Amino acid sequence: MLRLEKRPTPSRAWAWGTPFLAVLLTMIAGGALFAALGKDPVAVVRTIFWDPLFGEFAFYLRGQLLVKAGPLTLIAVGLALGFRAGIWNIGAEGQYIIGAIVGASVGLAVYPTESRLVFPLMILAGGFGGWLWAMIPAILKTRFNTNEILVSLMLVYVAETILSKAATGFLRNPEGAGFPGSRNFSSYPAARNPELIAGTGMHWGVVAAFVVVIAAYVLLQRHLLGFQIRLAGQAPRAARFAGVSPNRLVIFCLGASGALAGFAGLFEVTGPAGQISIDFNSGYGFTAIIVAFLGRLNPVGILLAALLMALTYVGGEMAATNLGLPSAAIRVFQGMLLFFLLAVDLLSNYRVRLAGFGREAR
């Protein structure tokens, strides 16, 4: 029989090895799923993982990778701070929506002012919106001990309702002939989030994502607050004795992840999405949870994980148009990835020993 033996400290080698193992296992299981759907598994896996990077249309698709990886990184880095401390913000989708709405509202309120200040102001407003939405679960958690998982998730549904109200009501384009959706930011230069280098997909949101990765890395490795976050997650009792205030951490972690999700929403609405529409949100807030775990809650790892997840998005769209793969299959694939990741995590925390072969006859 196999027996598990807890390691005194998690294995460093496996900590880096498990994400790759999980991706490999997901490709195998995903291939089986695609085969079950009547597609050639090798062709599908190649379309998803190879073609966007090196295939015929790679020159266009590579840019799309950064477009998708930017918001995923921004949100996931914020979530990872909380996850490390045992604070579970799973309502990033809602904070993303509210950030986009608040930021867009500021821009649309001053339309058509042409000033350099408009876009920076909108970014601030977007972050503020996300922060504000995350403060609801944070304050309820610290004041009333309410479960932040349930509250932040409920607020996603509330945010979606507000979004549909915004698209059909208070932010609707007055010149849009009554159709839902706000003014398009691509025709409002002062508030636009343009592609900075043509063909790369690089926009201000991607720049912000890189900055945030570095900032979060420094915070976690070099700053006392980062140490406290890690301590609170690994040894809550020790953290309390060391004088770490749990409430301060809740406010900080939820606030930071909310603001980052709000930034992501603002960059998306002014850039790739272009406008507030009813179905503006595309589930980045939930996929970012997978990204955070795939990146092992480490900012640099998250950046790599976000690129990989972007690959499944871009490649999945390719597979949908070229091979007729249902788009839901990609969501299943992403879900599988998280399962395998959680399963193989066992290897970094435990040793698997063969037991019952005489040597340890207990």
Added chain:
Amino acid sequence: MELFGITPSVLLASLMVAAVPILLAAIGELVVEKAGVLNLGVEGMMIMGAISGFITAVHTGSPALGFLGGALGAMALSLVFALLTQVFLANQVATGLALTLFGLGLSSLMGQGYNGIKPPRTPDLPFGPLEQIPFFGRVLFSHDWVVYASVAIVAAVWAVLKYSRAGLILRAVGESHDAAHALGYKVVRIRVLAILFGAAMAGMGGAYISLVRVPQWTDGITAGAGWIALAIVVFASWKPWRVLIGAWLFGGITVLQLNLQAAGSRIPVEYLSMSPYLVTILVLVIMSSGRGRASLNAPASLGQNFHASR
């Protein structure tokens, strides 16, 4: 008698129907949590139940088999959760979230081609003359069998947890898995069984949404019902009868806001449709704060993994 254009007896009757999905899912999750396992994948299991039940019912033509199919579909999904948390000792919060994300994707994949189909109707039980009683006939004797079954299941769970040996063992496992293990109880096996029971209930609840409440298949049909069920367990302080009260309260709010929308109330539709979620938050706040804190009632080993080192 009418209030704001809504008849109270109709409101009460439809409240009982609207409460069934969250009632089933919540009573199942209560048993799971009583065994010390926090399964946040209720939403994923419900939607898997909704689609497997729908497919089964459409192909067999039998709603009863549909509910069975829903339960089995959700149980199959929950086996992944059981394997990961009980054998591979993965974090329960993360695994539960994964279950929800995966279930939403898989259900949408399975549901392709089932949009716009009507499932076979689940008939109301015939009560003969009882149905003619004014007010009570409409409220109590005008439902399908699942409504009565769900209340019976609450009673059964309450009785088993309170009076039976099996219930005592289940609670022991949830309060202190080390002590239960030392006494010779198979902690992992008991928890896996509890997870499967919770999944069966969530699956039936999901099937009720796609077979009776809506009744058709659309992506994301459960719309957060699984999360509300999780909140109801906290609201109920892990007590079966309070789950019933909680579910009826939320069923009442859902029905009331739908009726107000239909009656053309002056409150904007958006505020009405976000009300169930806002009320959930409000209730959580009330239950979590102050001296009567619900968390004091939580099983002591809730969410902790068990690894038999000895």
